[in-house]
Amino acid sequence: MVMPPELNVEFTAERHSAARSRRATTDWLASVCRFAVCCDTGQDIVLAVNEAVSNGIEHAYPDDDGVVTVCGRIQEADPDRRPDGACPCGALEVCIEVSDHGCWQTPPADPGHRGRGLMMAEGAVDLLTLDTGTDGTVVTLHRRLGCRALAAP
Numbered sequence: 001m002v003m004p005p006e007l008n009v010e011f012t013a014e015r016h017s018a019a020r021s022r023r024a025t026t027d028w029l030a031s032v033c034r035f036a037v038c039c040d041t042g043q044d045i046v047l048a049v050n051e052a053v054s055n056g057i058e059h060a061y062p063d064d065d066g067v068v069t070v071c072g073r074i075q076e077a078d079p080d081r082r083p084d085g086a087c088p089c090g091a092l093e094v095c096i097e098v099s100d101h102g103c104w105q106t107p108p109a110d111p112g113h114r115g116r117g118l119m120m121a122e123g124a125v126d127l128l129t130l131d132t133g134t135d136g137t138v139v140t141l142h143r144r145l146g147c148r149a150l151a152a153p
Helices: 017-033 040-060 117-124
Strands: 007-012 067-076 092-100 127-133 136-144
Touching: 007 017, 017 040, 017 067, 017 092, 040 067, 040 092, 040 117, 040 136, 117 127, 117 136
Parallel strands: none
Antiparallel strands: 007 067, 067 092, 092 136, 127 136
16 A cells, blocks of 8 residues: 655744644645545544644744644554554554644643643544653654545555
8 A cells, every 4th residue: 555645844833823734634634535524533633733733832932933843644553552343444543743843841730721732632642642852842643544545445
């Protein structure tokens, strides 16, 4: 099977970029799955990307301008994350990395009415990893695909 094209987009760290990231992710997933509308899995992926991008926009660059990058690909799923009896493309997953070059801010112990974006993103995907360092932050999202369109010739 030939893997679909990758998603590689860069957004300025401004409030309108979250909407742009949702559109770019939705369009890419639609082209990957060959459907005009995202399924529930696609909507979960878009939600997770939106939360990761929004965090980068809001927290990584408190005093400076910056960029948030979204890179996505389709890959073989980790067998430990693949459910038994998955449909033919259950062996594939979306892997999306959302990265910035800003500074990590440790979340407060009590976020109040905010600060739940990463928890929401984590609930929408099979695996979320967070890599923070002096060069920025990378949020990696993995979500198994269950669409039959990818399995078609």
